[in-house]
Each structure stands twice: as C-alpha cells, then as structure tokens.
Amino acid sequence: MQIRNGSLLSSLRAVGRKSVHGAHKAFHSGKKVADALTRLPLVELINKQLNSDSSAPSATIKTVKDERQKSTDLSTHSADVTFEGSLTAEEEQLAKELAFKRAPINWVPAAFLVATPIAAALITPWYLATHKVSAPVWLTFAAVGVWTGLSITAGYHRLMSHRAYKAHPVVRNFFLVGATLAVQGSAFDWCSGHRTHHRHVDDRMDDPYSAKRGFWFSHIGWMLRNYPSGNFDYKNIPDLTKDKVLQIQHKYYGAWVVVANVGLIGAIGWLIGDVWGTLLLAGLVRLVINHHFTFFINSLCHMVGTRPYTDTNTARDNFLLAIPTWGEGYHNYHHFFQYDYRNGVKWWQYDPTKWLIAALAKVGLASDLRTVDDTTIKHAEVNMMFKRAQNKIAKISNDEGLITDSNLSRSLQNFRDRVHFEYQLFNDTVKEWQALKAKTIQLKKEQFAERLHEADEALKDQYQMIEKRILEHNHNLKQAFKEISFKTAG
Ligand SMILES: [Zn+2]
Ligand SMILES: [Zn+2]
Numbered sequence: 001m002q003i004r005n006g007s008l009l010s011s012l013r014a015v016g017r018k019s020v021h022g023a024h025k026a027f028h029s030g031k032k033v034a035d036a037l038t039r040l041p042l043v044e045l046i047n048k049q050l051n052s053d054s055s056a057p058s059a060t061i062k063t064v065k066d067e068r069q070k071s072t073d074l075s076t077h078s079a080d081v082t083f084e085g086s087l088t089a090e091e092e093q094l095a096k097e098l099a100f101k102r103a104p105i106n107w108v109p110a111a112f113l114v115a116t117p118i119a120a121a122l123i124t125p126w127y128l129a130t131h132k133v134s135a136p137v138w139l140t141f142a143a144v145g146v147w148t149g150l151s152i153t154a155g156y157h158r159l160m161s162h163r164a165y166k167a168h169p170v171v172r173n174f175f176l177v178g179a180t181l182a183v184q185g186s187a188f189d190w191c192s193g194h195r196t197h198h199r200h201v202d203d204r205m206d207d208p209y210s211a212k213r214g215f216w217f218s219h220i221g222w223m224l225r226n227y228p229s230g231n232f233d234y235k236n237i238p239d240l241t242k243d244k245v246l247q248i249q250h251k252y253y254g255a256w257v258v259v260a261n262v263g264l265i266g267a268i269g270w271l272i273g274d275v276w277g278t279l280l281l282a283g284l285v286r287l288v289i290n291h292h293f294t295f296f297i298n299s300l301c302h303m304v305g306t307r308p309y310t311d312t313n314t315a316r317d318n319f320l321l322a323i324p325t326w327g328e329g330y331h332n333y334h335h336f337f338q339y340d341y342r343n344g345v346k347w348w349q350y351d352p353t354k355w356l357i358a359a360l361a362k363v364g365l366a367s368d369l370r371t372v373d374d375t376t377i378k379h380a381e382v383n384m385m386f387k388r389a390q391n392k393i394a395k396i397s398n399d400e401g402l403i404t405d406s407n408l409s410r411s412l413q414n415f416r417d418r419v420h421f422e423y424q425l426f427n428d429t430v431k432e433w434q435a436l437k438a439k440t441i442q443l444k445k446e447q448f449a450e451r452l453h454e455a456d457e458a459l460k461d462q463y464q465m466i467e468k469r470i471l472e473h474n475h476n477l478k479q480a481f482k483e484i485s486f487k488t489a490g
Contacts (some may be wrong), residue, residue: 124284188246193208200313379470439459
C-alpha cells in the first residue's frame, strides 16, 4: 500500500533520517550508544509511548508504526514524499537497538547467575578451612563435573543442536539429566538459541550471544535481561519439540533442576556420609565452574585464537579453551563445519567429546556419526592461507599488483610470485574437484543401486588424486610462508 502524504510526514521522515544518522554515529561509539540514542528525536517519540506502556520489543516497533500511521491519517495534502506505510530498515534497526537498551531484567536467571558465583566464592573457602572433605566427596565433585560438562557438549550441543550423530535412548537420557544438572536452560531453549547463534552469528540484533556486543554481553549479559534476540519461538527445533521426553523436561524445567541439583546430589551426599560438603562442591562449585567455562565459548572463543578455516565470522580455534570445555575450543572449525561430530578435527587435537562419541559408536550406543571429508577440510584451510597471503601482498602492492616499496626484500617479491602461481594451480584443482563432484552425483542418479559400488570405485582414484594435489598446494604454500617467517594461521 502506498500513501501520498503531507508535510507532517515529511518532517517525520526527516526526523527519522536524523535519528538514523545519529544512531550510526552512536553505534561506533560503543558504550555511549544508549545515551546517544536517548537524545535522538525519533527515540523521544518512541520513549513517549514506552513510558505509558513498557511493552515488549515488537510492541516498540508497532508503536512507531502506529504513530506514523496516525500522522498519515491526519495528513490531507499530497506531497512529494512516497511512504510505504511501514518503517524503513534503518528505523526498524534503531527501534530494535532501543529495545535492547530498554530490555527488562530477567529476574530469575539474573538472580541465579549473580548469586551462585558469589555464594560459591564466599562459602567455599570458609567451608574448606573449617571442615574436612573426604575423598568420596572430591570424587563425586569430579565425576559430576565430567558428567555435566560432557552432557552439554556431547548432549545439548553436538547431539541435540547439531544432530551430528544418533544416540541410544539410554545415552540421550543420561546426557539430558547431566545437562539439567548444568542449569543452562531446557533443551528447547538451549538448542533453539544455539541454532539461532549459528544462523545469525555475529549479528548484533539476531545472534542471541553476539560477540559484536562485547565480552560481557556474549559471556553472561545476554541472559540477564530479556533481550529481543533472546526470545526463541522454537520454530528452528521441530525435531526436538516433538520429542516427548524433552517436552516433559521443558514443561517442568524448574522442578527438574531442583530434583537434580538438590535431590540427586543431596542423595549422593547422604550415601557417602556428607550431605552439605557434597551439595557445596559437587552441587554449587561444580555448577559455577561449568557455567563459566561454557560461557567462555560464546565470549572468549569468539575473540581470542586463530581462524584457520574461515574469517567470515568471529569464531576462533583456541586450544587452551578446549581443555576445560571438553574440546569445544576449536570453535572456528565448528562454525564452518557445524554438523561434524568433531570440533578438534585433527587426530592430535584435544577433543574428549569427540573421543567419547567415537567410543560410544564402537560399543553400539551411538551411530550415524557425521564428518566432513578430509579434502573439503584441507580445501578450506588452503583457501584461508591464500586469503591471508593475498592480504599480505595487497598491503605491499599498488592497484596493479606491483610492489611499490623498493626497500622490500627480494624474498617478499618471490613470495608474491609463488603465491600467484600456486593460486592459479589451486583454482584449477578446485575446478576439477567440483566437476568430479557433479559427475559423481550424475553417476549416482543414473546407476542402479547394485552398480553404485562400481561407480564409487571408479571415482575413488580421481578423488585421491585431487586430495593429493590439494595437499601439495598446502605444502607449497606453507613452505612459502616459512621462508618469509609468516604464520600459517591467524
Ligand atoms: Zn559460536
Ligand atoms: Zn554449535
């Protein structure tokens, strides 16, 4: 619907443009955004409505639309401005940013997330100084810690969010109890939020724990307030919402959390003769540690580390973070190949979750482990290396690709020539590889089921040849990097 409108609307549009311009400036000044936004004229308009009705973020946008609609209704003159009857993208963006600023506190999670670390920090030193903690209590602390940690990584994350493998119901439910002990939300909430994170990674508006909003927000801040990006509608988890067991976990989540963390841990404490010590260490302290190591994946693992597979998002590979997170630290790989049951994909990378899943498969408790083939992984790595090499060359070259600084060493010029030469060959290899993949699909379509095996055999050699060539490009590029003492990942 198009509405011709008069001067009132024109001025409103001007106000909107001013607001958007101001907001752009504000975005760049980080922390000052909230204050700057408050001063904007369009925001005043929104604020006026918000003060009379502190409603949800979607209502904020609706309010602005209503306000504009009212203006068009009042307008009787046609004018030179054409109005679509809805907010421009920038205005919606601005209204959303304001909704972030005004997000109400999420009282229950906020109180829990603030109180638990404070309680653990205050009570634990006193308790350890005044009580003797028996070996079984320490053992329970360690065992529940492993159970909780792996239930999040192998359960909520790789099994339920990414469907990277299939698990026997016994394993699935064992992980579900462990994940309930972790108090990180129901499976519906966790997995829906996580799939949204992958889909909109780094988006300030739609990634629920966007690292672009800084360390605090991506670590814990996103849970403390009811941000627009934190409202999940579960449309992205149809496979989980039809699961009866998960429905029960979600419906009575609060009760299950108490049963697991107080009932179950307390019962174990009673069995080993120290209820309070077990509740404190295997309950509270274990909970806080597990919380913050998991949160580090959303915060630090999007800030510190290398990007060997892609630089299209902020996710990093970080070996140090893989240690306390059961292998989840290889987050750059994970964001690029999210359906792989491995995060640390190299055989030598520390990924106990991957080892657990592989072991479960060996004894028949897990199946259909999904992996990305080696050639695809190597291709991503080599591609990234070329990208880094080209960035380096771009820094020392002019528009025609010529090295302008005569002081630059001969070895750098050689490096550039070698990278260019290798890149041509690499592109040829990739083209051949793509053609081979297309041929494979075609062959599989044409062949009868019993002859598929023959077709596979015929193509196997060609695939091996491509893999060998990609490995050669990898070797040559690494060699060129070595000669100029340039790191292969960054
Ligand atoms: Zn991530
Ligand atoms: Zn993931």
